Amino acid sequence: MDVDAFPRLIEALMRPDAYPHPADPVEHIETHISHVFLAGAFAYKLKKPIDLGFLDFSTLERRRRCCEEELRLNRRLAPDLYLGVVAVTGTAIAPRIGGPGPVQEYAVQMRRFPQEALLDRQELSGELIDRLAEDVAEFHARLPVADTESRFGTPEAVLAPMIENLVQIRACALEPYPRDCLERLETWTRGRWHALIPMIERRRRNGYVRECHGDMHRGNIALVDGEIRIFDAIEFNPLLRWIDTASEIAFLIMDLEESGAAPLARRFLNRYLERNGDYELLSLLDFYKVYRALVRAKVMAIRLGQADLDPAQEARDRLTCIRYLELAESYIRPRSPRLLIACGLSGSGKSDMARRLRESLPLIHLRSDIERKRLFGISEIASTRASLDAGIYFPTATAWTYARLLRLGDAILGYGYDVLVDATFICAARRALFCDLARRRRIPFAILSLDAPVDVLRDRINRRFAANQDASDADVRVLERQRLALEPLTSDERAYAVVIDTSQTPPLADVLARIESAFVSMRAPTEQ
Structure with a gap:
């Protein structure tokens, strides 16, 4: 035509x-x-x-x-x-x-479908975000993997659209926003890209570049007849959909954060990671969040260059473009990570508390029950109940699980994220390993110690065991074994511990304040 x-x-x-x-x-x-x-x-x-x-x-x-x-x-x-x-x-x-x-x-x-069904038109619940994270993780798991001989996901293919975004935004007059913002973002993007080349290439060769959706944000997701429907995938440029799965989820996380729903963004990220175990993507997440914020700024810039805008819409689009640029700048600020461990007997409420904390704090939650099963290639809700010290619960498997938690925690802290490790930690030596990790990294450390009367613990375990919908396989026999083996916090540990009876848990704001007060900056032994 x-x-x-x-x-x-x-x-x-x-x-x-x-x-x-x-x-x-x-x-x-x-x-x-x-x-x-x-x-x-x-x-x-x-x-x-x-x-x-x-x-x-x-x-x-x-x-x-x-x-x-x-x-x-x-x-x-x-x-x-x-x-x-x-x-x-x-x-x-x-x-x-x-x-x-x-x-x-x-x-x-x-x-x-009704426009009100779009996720950017409605208030989102935590339960819906969990479902969305699970759907996206399962979608990514079944996608075809890019041929390593193709251009898809190469470092050059990753950088090219990032720079193109900046070029197209520069072509639009964005005053009164300072244009040196774009210079800062380009300098950071190029520098970060250069540092991440080995990781980008490693993930490409390890199969994380797949034929993704490419444009996954709230405006392209709807709740239709109670079912999540993700639509409007990128069809026009294969290079923009054959991407690292980290880039895919960065778009949705950025979009949630831009909308003011940072707690839900954290919830999505943690649930996605629990489901697929790809904690390595955190090394790239800020890099891709900057890119995705600039994609949205570019879309607004393109609209500003089209002739059919009335003055009021032009003003709104200009402000939206600037808002995305400011969001992109917020992602390039350095972070100082912290380490928190949550300990307590089975039924003490560690995981429930951790799930509440991970919406309030920018942390990555590592749960021993899930990581133990991942070691054995077992689904998180698959029942592996067996006699004591059998199945996947023999003593060496427990040692492997704590070693995995320590290794993951170390890596995630290195990516700049706070970490919450959720395990029983009934042995003081295992708690000390994580304290030593904080010392080596010279970062703040704290212990969240949860407990409840034994009859409350037994009742919780029996109800959870009957429901069979949780990653934990602990039953009352396990609880009794833990009680006998429990090594209480030492006097040194109590100096940076928050102890809570979860049969009468204080308000979350109080818990958060106590955790902030408990954090102690750890120093290497030679500096003490």
Whole structure:
């Protein structure tokens, strides 16, 4: 279709008689690269005849192929929403969806859902975020892995769109925001990229570059009939979807943080990591969060360069662009990590407390029950109940589990994140290993010690055991064994410990304040 005729086609598609089904009224949504028409029970998405460098919709054949690719990709996560590719026939001033005659355009036909179903239109619950994290982790696990001989996920392919974002943002006048912001972000991006080249290449060769969604944020996720549907995957540029899974989740985490939902962003990240164990992605997360914030800033910059904006919308888009730039800058600030261990007998409430803390603090929660099962390739909720010292609970397996927790904790602290290690820690020597880790790293350390009357512990364990929906396999026999083996906190440990009876847990704000007060900066022995 002639570029000049395209606006007439868009105007004509607002008429209900352009559709082969009831469609009155027709609603129109425009993005920087597409037009979507909400018509009756369906939605139709047309691609703008544009070439932006990172995408090329400049010919009808390219637009048709991209429609077909969009259908294939989105049926992975929303098969009931994506119905087919249909021709727009007739003329620019009298079009017909799926009618006879010459093809003017192609459109992706979708099942329509209420706009209120979009996650960026509703208040999100923790339970929904957990489900979303599990769905995304399972989606990533079943995706095809990029051929290591391809360009996908190479260090050069990672850097190129990052720099292109900055180029396109610079092309837009963004005053009054200081333009040296872009210089700082480019300097940081190039420097960080250079330092991360070995990790980027390592993850590519280890299979973490996969055919992802590519554009996973709240505006592309809906709750339809109670089911999570992730749609609108990137079809126009394979390099933008064959990416490290770390880049994928960075977009959603950044989007949640930008919306003011940082606690839910932390919850998503921790649940995703629990499900797939890819803690190494934390080494790249800030790098990709900067990139994703700049993607959103670029989208706003492109909109600012389009002629159809009214002054009020232009002002709003300019402010949004600036807000994303400020968010990107917040991610380049250095962090000082801290280490917290949560100890206590089975049933004392360690994991419940840790789950509350990980929404309030920017920490990564490592749970011994989950990491023990991961060592043996077992699902976190698979029952492995056996006699004492049998199954996956023989003494050496316990030593392996603590060694894994220590190794993971050390790595995550090195990535700049606070760590909370959740285990019974009934042996003082095992607590000392983590205290020594904090000393070696010269970082703050604290102990969260939880307990409750024994009858409360037994009741909790019996109820959890009956429900069989938790990673812990501990039963009352295990509890009695732990009570006999428990080595109480030493006087030195009590100096940086928070002790809580969880049968009468204080308000979370009080717990947080006590933890902050308990943190002690550890120094290497030679400095003491």
